[in-house]
Structure formats: C-alpha cells, structure tokens
Amino acid sequence: MISTKKILKKKSNTPIVCLTAYSQNIAKIADKYCDIILVGDSLGMVLYGMRTTRDVKIDTMIVHAKAVKNFTKKSLVVFDMPYKTYENKFLAYKNAKRVMKLTKCDAIKLEGGVKIVNIIKHLVKKGIPVMGHIGLLPQTTNNFKVKGINLNQRKQILKDALAISKAGAFAIVIECVVENLAKEITKNVSIPTIGIGASKYCDGQILVTEDMLGLSNSLPKFVKQYGNLNKVIEKYVKKYAKDVKMKRFPSHKNIYK
Ligand code: KIV
Numbered sequence: 223m224i225s226t227k228k229i230l231k232k233k234s235n236t237p238i239v240c241l242t243a244y245s246q247n248i249a250k251i252a253d254k255y256c257d258i259i260l261v262g263d264s265l266g267m268v269l270y271g272m273r274t275t276r277d278v279k280i281d282t283m284i285v286h287a288k289a290v291k292n293f294t295k296k297s298l299v300v301f302d303m304p305y306k307t308y309e310n311k312f313l314a315y316k317n318a319k320r321v322m323k324l325t326k327c328d329a330i331k332l333e334g335g336v337k338i339v340n341i342i343k344h345l346v347k348k349g350i351p352v353m354g355h356i357g358l359l360p361q362t363t364n365n366f367k368v369k370g371i372n373l374n375q376r377k378q379i380l381k382d383a384l385a386i387s388k389a390g391a392f393a394i395v396i397e398c399v400v401e402n403l404a405k406e407i408t409k410n411v412s413i414p415t416i417g418i419g420a421s422k423y424c425d426g427q428i429l430v431t432e433d434m435l436g437l438s439n440s441l442p443k444f445v446k447q448y449g450n451l452n453k454v455i456e457k458y459v460k461k462y463a464k465d466v467k468m469k470r471f472p473s474h475k476n477i478y479k
Contacts, residue, residue, distance in 0.1 A: 223296060223297075223328075224257050224296060226351045226393075229298060229392055230413060232257070232425065232426070233412070233413065234425065237427070238393075238414055238427075239255060239426065240427065242259070242261070242262040242428070243259045243260075244268070244286045246290065246293040248431050249289070250294075253293070253295055254296075256297045257298065258298045259294055259297045260428060261283060261290050261299065261301050261302060263303075263360075264302075264360075265282075265286055266278035274360070275304070275305060276305045280307050283301065284321060299325075299327045299328050299329075300330065300353050303321070303330050303332055304361075305361040311344035314345060315350070319348075319350070329352065331352070331353040332353075332355065333361045334354075334356075334362075335356050335379070335381065335383070336382055336385045339388075351392050352389075353416075354382075354391040354395065356386065356395070357369045357379055357420065358398035358419075360397075366398075368419070369403075379399060379403060383415075386413075387411040392413060392414075393414045393415070393416055393425075394411065395416045395417075395428060396417050398420065399419070401420075404417055404421045404423050404424055405423035408425060419442060430445075433447070434447060437455075
C-alpha cells in the first residue's frame with residue numbers, strides 16, 4: 223500500500239496520479255494506475271444529481287468509501303469530509319474517527335486554509351492523516367470562477383497553502399487557480415500539491431473520473447475528456463431496447479432448459 227510518507231517523497235520527483243472513485247468498479251481500475259484514490263463529495267452532484275456538494279451526508283459517503291476501500295489494494299484512499307462535518311476540532315475529530323473506523327480509509331480531506339489550521343493540527347496530533355484543499359472551495363463558494371487573479375486573493379491562497387503545510391497536512395489539492403500561483407505555491411510548500419485546474423506545475427493531478435470519461439454533462443475547461451462513455455452507454459442501451467422489442471433477447475443462449 224502507498225503510504226502518506228511515500229506520497230510526501232514524490233514531491234518534486236515523480237508526478238502523483240490521483241482520481242476519484244465512488245464504487246468498487248472504478249476503484250479496481252484506478253487502483254492499478256493511481257497513487258491516490260479520493261472518495262470525493264463530488265459524488266453528490268455526479269452520482270446523485272444534487273445541485274451542490276453541500277447536500278452530501280456523511281453516511282452516504284461512508285457507504286461509498288467502504289466499497290472503494292474494500293476493492294483497493296495499492297492506492298492511498300482519501301475520504302472527503304462533507305460540508306459541516308468539521309466545523310470545529312472536536313466535531314472534526316469525532317466524525318473523522320468514525321469515518322476511519324468504519325471505512326478503513328487511509329486519510330481524510332478538508333476544504334479550507336488558514337481558518338481550519340487548528341482543526342488540521344488537532345487531527346494530525348490524534349493520528350489522522352489530512353489532505354488539504356485550497357483555491358476554489360465547492361463546499362463554501364457560490365462563485366465557481368478561477369481563483370488567484372486579483373492580488374489579495376493570490377496572497378490569501380498562498381497564505382492558506384503555507385498554513386496547511388505547516389499544520390501537518392501530507393498534501394494539498396489546489397482547485398482552479400491561475401497557473402503562476404499554482405507554480406509559486408508548489409515551489410514554496412514542503413508538501414506535494416495536487417492540481418485540479420491548477421496547471422502542470424503541481425506535483426500531481428486529480429480529476430473527477432466521471433468527468434474525464436465523459437459521463438458528466440457540463441465540464442469546466444480544466445477537464446480533459448478522454449472518451450465519451452455517455453455515448454457508448456446510450457448505444458448499448460438503445461441496442462438492448464431494440465432487442466427486447468424485436469424479441470431478439472433473450473435468445474437460446476440466455477435461457478435455462
Ligand atoms: O469532491 C471531489 O471530487 C474533489 C475533487 C474535485 C478534488 O474534491
């Protein structure tokens with residue numbers, strides 16, 4: 223199994239490959255190629271059609287995380303703590319401890335910077351590995367635009383990165399920030415940066431698997447779509463429907479005598 227120590231050693235060395243997974247099917251494939259598998263709260267929108275990740279419940283995440291972790295042999299599995307489950311260090315620890323016990327995940331991810339430093343320190347002190355998440359923060363923003371264009375925002379995001387790194391996180395996701403800011407952060411923090419819409423200068427990359435497979439509907443510019451599974455699935459569903467209507471399915475091969 224890949225440990226957080228191994229992830230740390232990859233900084234400025236070997237690009238870190240990460241993807242999301244919410245099910246055993248994707249986990250089994252991702253595990254062959256990824257260093258980190260994130261059970262992301264993006265599942266609310268991707269799987270359940272929610273409008274934001276704010277509606278995702280911790281128990282829903284636990285069910286998916288169990289499936290992912292049970293079918294992952296090599297990758298580090300990170301559990302994305304949903305909205306309002308880590309509002310203070312005591313609540314964060316109570317929830318994270320339960321998550322780690324029930325899912326056997328290897329680490330948790332929290333969104334936020336300077337404001338959550340005490341929470342990160344507390345969790346790390348209690349033995350829970352933490353991955354940070356800065357830049358665009360889907361749990362708390364209503365403004366889904368690229369971050370780091372104006373100077374104040376840039377300074378704040380850099381401060382957030384430095385604070386999280388010092389607090390003891392083992393890696394930071396940087397979401398949707400301008401290239402030169404991602405480069406500056408990556409140069410200045412001691413832990414690996416994992417970019418999603420944050421340029422090739424990060425130490426690793428992550429995408430939502432359904433986005434890159436072409437299973438999601440609207441995609442941000444930073445997603446590279448490697449295929450269009452929506453089309454592929456539709457093709458087979460259409461074929462099946464036709465077979466049923468034409469009484470071509472089930473055939474003699476699919477029945478019991
Ligand atoms: O929830 C998620 O999938 C994430 C990634 C986009 C990093 O947080």
